[in-house]
Amino acid sequence: METSIMIGIRKEDDDMPILEAHKIHKSYGNKFNRQEVLKGIDIQVDKGELVGIMGASGSGKTTLLNVLSSIDSVSQGKIRIEGKEFTNMKDKQLAEFRKHHLGFIFQDYNLLDTLTVKENIMLPLTIKKVPRIHAQKLFESVAKDLGIYEVKDKYPNEISGGQKQRTSAARAFVHEPSIIFADEPTGALDSKAASDLLNKLSDLNQRREATIVMVTHDPLAASYCNRVIFIKDGQIFTQLHKGEETRQTFFNDIIKTQGVLGGVNDEH
Amino acid sequence: MMSINQLILRNLKKNLKNYYLYVFALIFSVALYFAFVTLQYDPAMDEAEGSIKGAAAIRAGSVLLIAIVTVFLVYANNLFIKRRSKEIGLFQLVGMTKHKIFGILSIENIILYFSSMLVGIFLGFASSKLIMMILIKIIGIEEVAELRFSNEAFVQTIVVFAVIYIIIMIMNGLFIRRQRILSLFQVSSTTEEKQIRVTKWQIVVGIFGLGLIAFGYYLSTELFSGNIVTMGALFLTMITILASVIIGTYLFYKGSISFLFNLIRNRNNGYLSINNVLSLSSIMFRMKSNALLLTVITVLSALAIGLLSLTYISYFSAEKTAEENIVYDYSIPNLNNAALFTEALEVADIDYTETTLDIVNVSANLSNIIQEMEGVELEFDVSMTNMVIASDGWVENLDLAESDTVFVNTNEAMMQFIRLKESGEILLSGETTSFELNYLGHEDVRVLPFRFANGGFPVAVVDETVYQQLKANLDPESQGEFRQHVGIDIENLDDLQEAEAIFQASGIGSWTAHESQLQVINNQKQSMGMMMFIAGFLGLTFLITSGCILYFKQMDEGEEEKASYTILRKLGFTREDLLNGIKVKQVFNFGIPLIVGISHGYFAVKSGWFFFGTELVYPMMIVIVLYALLYSIFGILSVLYYKKIIKEAL
Ligand SMILES: Nc1ncnc2c1ncn2[C@@H]1O[C@H](COP(=O)(O)OP(=O)(O)OP(=O)(O)O)[C@@H](O)[C@H]1O
Numbered sequence: 019m020e021t022s023i024m025i026g027i028r029k030e031d032d033d034m035p036i037l038e039a040h041k042i043h044k045s046y047g048n049k050f051n052r053q054e055v056l057k058g059i060d061i062q063v064d065k066g067e068l069v070g071i072m073g074a075s076g077s078g079k080t081t082l083l084n085v086l087s088s089i090d091s092v093s094q095g096k097i098r099i100e101g102k103e104f105t106n107m108k109d110k111q112l113a114e115f116r117k118h119h120l121g122f123i124f125q126d127y128n129l130l131d132t133l134t135v136k137e138n139i140m141l142p143l144t145i146k147k148v149p150r151i152h153a154q155k156l157f158e159s160v161a162k163d164l165g166i167y168e169v170k171d172k173y174p175n176e177i178s179g180g181q182k183q184r185t186s187a188a189r190a191f192v193h194e195p196s197i198i199f200a201d202e203p204t205g206a207l208d209s210k211a212a213s214d215l216l217n218k219l220s221d222l223n224q225r226r227e228a229t230i231v232m233v234t235h236d237p238l239a240a241s242y243c244n245r246v247i248f249i250k251d252g253q254i255f256t257q258l259h260k261g262e263e264t265r266q267t268f269f270n271d272i273i274k275t276q277g278v279l280g281g282v283n284d285e286h
Numbered sequence: 287m288m289s290i291n292q293l294i295l296r297n298l299k300k301n302l303k304n305y306y307l308y309v310f311a312l313i314f315s316v317a318l319y320f321a322f323v324t325l326q327y328d329p330a331m332d333e334a335e336g337s338i339k340g341a342a343a344i345r346a347g348s349v350l351l352i353a354i355v356t357v358f359l360v361y362a363n364n365l366f367i368k369r370r371s372k373e374i375g376l377f378q379l380v381g382m383t384k385h386k387i388f389g390i391l392s393i394e395n396i397i398l399y400f401s402s403m404l405v406g407i408f409l410g411f412a413s414s415k416l417i418m419m420i421l422i423k424i425i426g427i428e429e430v431a432e433l434r435f436s437n438e439a440f441v442q443t444i445v446v447f448a449v450i451y452i453i454i455m456i457m458n459g460l461f462i463r464r465q466r467i468l469s470l471f472q473v474s475s476t477t478e479e480k481q482i483r484v485t486k487w488q489i490v491v492g493i494f495g496l497g498l499i500a501f502g503y504y505l506s507t508e509l510f511s512g513n514i515v516t517m518g519a520l521f522l523t524m525i526t527i528l529a530s531v532i533i534g535t536y537l538f539y540k541g542s543i544s545f546l547f548n549l550i551r552n553r554n555n556g557y558l559s560i561n562n563v564l565s566l567s568s569i570m571f572r573m574k575s576n577a578l579l580l581t582v583i584t585v586l587s588a589l590a591i592g593l594l595s596l597t598y599i600s601y602f603s604a605e606k607t608a609e610e611n612i613v614y615d616y617s618i619p620n621l622n623n624a625a626l627f628t629e630a631l632e633v634a635d636i637d638y639t640e641t642t643l644d645i646v647n648v649s650a651n652l653s654n655i656i657q658e659m660e661g662v663e664l665e666f667d668v669s670m671t672n673m674v675i676a677s678d679g680w681v682e683n684l685d686l687a688e689s690d691t692v693f694v695n696t697n698e699a700m701m702q703f704i705r706l707k708e709s710g711e712i713l714l715s716g717e718t719t720s721f722e723l724n725y726l727g728h729e730d731v732r733v734l735p736f737r738f739a740n741g742g743f744p745v746a747v748v749d750e751t752v753y754q755q756l757k758a759n760l761d762p763e764s765q766g767e768f769r770q771h772v773g774i775d776i777e778n779l780d781d782l783q784e785a786e787a788i789f790q791a792s793g794i795g796s797w798t799a800h801e802s803q804l805q806v807i808n809n810q811k812q813s814m815g816m817m818m819f820i821a822g823f824l825g826l827t828f829l830i831t832s833g834c835i836l837y838f839k840q841m842d843e844g845e846e847e848k849a850s851y852t853i854l855r856k857l858g859f860t861r862e863d864l865l866n867g868i869k870v871k872q873v874f875n876f877g878i879p880l881i882v883g884i885s886h887g888y889f890a891v892k893s894g895w896f897f898f899g900t901e902l903v904y905p906m907m908i909v910i911v912l913y914a915l916l917y918s919i920f921g922i923l924s925v926l927y928y929k930k931i932i933k934e935a936l
């Protein structure tokens with residue numbers, strides 16, 4: 019089953035983006051007290067891209083990521099991943115969709131306390147009913163890539179924050195999803211652990227051609243991306259492409275744009 | 287600036303949602319206790335109390351009730367205060383002293399505790415009326431229940447619950463003292479100490495636990511086998527049984543279950559299905575606290591099943607015992623008195639059948655067919671014991687050869703102490719003549735009331751000719767007080783009440799051994815009624831409390847694991863996937879203590895059931911099935927609760 023998906027991706031590599039969002043709107047509240055958080059956003063992400071999303075606090079980054087990743091529903095608009103539109107799928111179909119196409123990394127790790135590192139990482143494989151032997155191989159390769167093979171039998175409360183986040187990343191990569199969503203993956207890490215993780219992520223991004231969409235506050239984290247999208251007031255403010263620049267110059271560009279954008283979103 | 291009073295009020299309002307569990311536990315406990323005490327002080331009870339020394343029983347029951355209610359409330363309070371540990375940390379963070387926090391909590395608690403108590407007392411009063419009516423129906427006291435509000439009961443309830451309140455406040459004080467500001471920043475799940483790694487030790491611990499349980503079971507079978515004679519030794523053995531079974535259960539849970547689960551888990555080598563994730567690993571994760579809780583639940587279930595079984599056994603057996611004991615509707619061991627009664631029956635135009643038998647005692651040598659039971663000292667000489675004989679003509683469908691004999695009239699309780707072989711030779715002797723006969727086994731038939739057959743000792747059925755010869759040759763020395771027995775059966779069930787009235791009016795019943803089966807049944811039920819009621823009441827209380835404790839625990843776990851459900855749903859597990867996993871978990875959580883509890887209860891009942899009645903299997907099965915059904919209601923409730931949590935998780 020996997021191989022067929024892989025082949026499918028390769029074939030349509032060039033002409034079809036992995037993620038395609040068209041005019042998405044998202045509002046919270048009821049008829050009388052309505053807050054529109056996303057106001058018509060268009061996004062395309064191609065295969066193998068590492069895309070950053072930045073913006074002031076409260077600008078709607080998490081909301082955007084949640085709707086893109088099918089965890090929250092949109093009020094208006096269409097989202098397609100690998101050509102499959104899921105904006106009007108039922109709960110069960112969505113779950114099915116997530117388990118085959120999506121991977122997640124969260125700021126606060128989101129590991130199950132009751133499971134060991136290995137068991138946590140293998141969860142997506144069990145859901146997909148990947149055969150045991152194959153699952154074992156997938157686990158070993160990703161755990162070694164991320165440098166957590168040594169702690170595989172420990173429980174989350176026995177390992178460091180950086181190790182937890184790498185475990186979370188391993189869980190996102192292990193089943194080779196079409197796209198991985200990360201919400202401030204470095205938010206809870208110190209700068210050493212953060213750059214450690216970012217190096218690993220961009221490494222995996224290149225070697226496995228994994229597509230990653232990452233929300234972040236941190237310009238350093240953003241500088242690892244191929245492209246950074248800035249959100250303001252629920253709309254795309256601007257985009258920066260890394261192109262052939264070095265990471266340092268890209269980092270400087272990002273800082274500048276942030277300055278233009280302003281620190282905190284003013285609440286009206 | 288908010289005053290402390292305002293703070294208390296606001297907190298109270300905000301927490302009422304959290305409190306509802308606690309409030310429910312309180313109201314329930316108070317209502318139960320008050321109902322029980324009200325019944326105790328009710329004048330209508332005097333009759334019952336007087337008749338069977340029920341006062342002592344009811345007092346013992348109320349002590350047990352206090353113990354269980356205390357455990358229940360302390361547990362509910364612990365859960366509740368745990369949920370608030372963050373809040374307490376926050377108070378500390380803003381500079382409130384622990385003293386002050388304790389003060390706030392105490393006042394908050396007083397308001398809540400005592401207002402729930404009043405509600406509970408009201409509900410208890412209302413329900414005690416209902417209970418009284420049920421009770422009267424069981425015992426058959428004719429008096430109409432006219433419950434009054436009992437001041438004594440009221441005061442007693444207040445005193446008992448005030449003491450429990452003090453205990454709870456002490457627990458809360460200790461909790462606050464231990465509370466560090468740090469806990470504010472920790473996830474609530476770390477407040478419970480958790481057992482994660484499984485060591486080799488646990489195998490040993492688990493096996494040791496199983497050993498203790500087995501030892502307890504073994505002792506329980508020995509308890510009334512006749513080996514243990516003095517009251518002191520009996521008491522000591524009971525305590526040993528209790529201790530070894532309870533400790534064994536705890537160690538079993540702590541060791542074996544973790545070990546077993548771990549085995550399954552290791553075999554999976556990281557590849558855990560959703561069912562395993564939600565059941566195995568979740569249960570293992572909390573095994574330390576679970577072990578204690580499961581032990582409490584198991585013991586409560588065993589107690590409840592034991593009490594309810596014994597109760598039902600006695601009720602169920604009341605008729606059967608009377609039928610076995612009396613055999614006929616009326617048993618009159620005197621020809622003249624029998625004639626008086628039958629004449630009266632004829633006058634009243636009631637059809638009856640009359641069976642007149644001669645009671646013949648012979649000397650029997652049973653040494654060939656009585657099997658020696660280890661440790662049982664028989665109180666008679668097996669080679670020369672008195673035995674009543676019967677002719678094969680008295681027993682339907684039985685025609686024996688002159689050389690054969692069959693035993694009938696056996697009594698279950700008696701058979702606990704005498705074990706008969708399948709076959710063998712016995713010798714029956716009159717004054718001068720003796721017969722050597724082939725014993726062919728015993729049959730479940732009754733020909734004579736037990737009291738005329740040496741109190742439940744078997745009766746030997748022999749061929750009519752042998753019977754006549756022994757009867758002609760009887761030894762006057764060994765004959766009982768009664769030589770003849772007239773059994774009278776009323777043909778028509780509808781006439782039974784009228785016949786009974788005639789029997790009572792004639793005064794025949796006042797002679798020794800002149801008995802009416804109906805009256806014996808009624809007496810039996812009445813004297814059992816009180817015990818039954820208390821046992822039933824306590825049994826149900828245990829059931830409800832153990833169910834509630836488990837349910838509360840599950841609610842708590844559910845809240846703790848909510849974050850996990852969010853993650854799992856994000857990963858693509860559907861709600862059904864999760865719910866199925868939860869169902870498996872609940873089967874373990876509720877099933878394990880239930881099965882172990884049933885097993886404990888079975889051995890407890892088996893050790894002494896024959897003091898209560900004549901039938902073990904049927905009543906016990908009924909009780910177990912009912913118990914399991916009622917108990918699973920709590921399991922289903924907890925699954926429903928989880929369903930809600932899972933739904934809210936994403
Ligand atoms: N469930 C919700 N109900 C109502 N309003 C919400 C909800 N979630 C988010 N919002 C609102 O939507 C806006 C955007 O929130 P969002 O979490 O997307 O911001 P963000 O860009 O991720 O901020 P941060 O950088 O602080 O994480 C905020 O004003 C927030 O108050």
Ligand SMILES: [Mg+2]
Binds near residue numbers: 079080081
């Ligand atoms: Mg956010």
